[in-house]
Amino acid sequence: MTTEEIITALERAWNAGDGEAWAANFAEDADFVDVVGRIQRGRATIARESQNIFDTIYRGSTLRIRQVSSRPLGGGFDLVHTATVLSIPAGxxxxxxxxxxxxxxxxxxxxxxxxxxxxxxxxxxxxxGDLAARSPQEWDS
Structure with missing residues (x-):
């Protein structure tokens, strides 16, 4: 699949609340670090954990995904950055x-x-306020 096809498939799967379809975009041995820092290893784990949130805290949510950048790294690898907006209706x-x-x-x-x-x-x-005004490179100073 192309990057655009992956993004479209991810968005469609999320909006359908379908963990299996979401995980189908991942390699069998993929690593997924979620927003709270949990490392999920493998397509089956990603499917199960995704379905769990689709059925609970993100039930009925809609996700919009926008590609920010993509660049080839060679050897069939691409580095892709996306931005998302998640709308959660209740809960x-x-x-x-x-x-x-x-x-x-x-x-x-x-x-x-x-x-x-x-x-x-x-x-x-x-x-x-002083820390918030600094750039990340200045945080350790």
């Missing part, structure tokens, strides 16, 4: 969440996927 996570993802795609399947929630830098910096 403890109701509202809208934005995230960015890094995917390593090999021969039409995702072999690695890292999902990172987008948040407010001031909140992350615990409302420290």
């Amino acid at each position: 403890p996570m109701a509202g809208e969440a934005q995230a960015v993802q890094t995917k390593l795609v090999h021969d039409g399947l995702i072999v690695s996927f890292h999902n990172t929630i987008r948040g407010d830098i001031a909140t992350f910096a615990r409302h420290d």
Whole structure:
């Protein structure tokens, strides 16, 4: 599959609440780091864990995925960055969440996927205005 086909298939699977279809875009031995930092290894685990959230906290949610960039790395590998907007209609996570993802795609399947929630830098910096105003490279100074 092309990168665009993978993105379309992921979006369609999420919006259908179908964990198997979501995981079908991953290699059998893929690694997936979810938004809370859990490492899910293997297509079967990704399918099961995805179905769990589709049936619970993200029930009825809709996902929009936009490709930010893609570049070939050679050997059939592509580095892909996407941005998402997740709309959750009800429950403890109701509202809208934005995230960015890094995917390593090999021969039409995702072999690695890292999902990172987008948040407010001031909140992350615990409302420290000086820290929030710094660039990430200055955080350790």
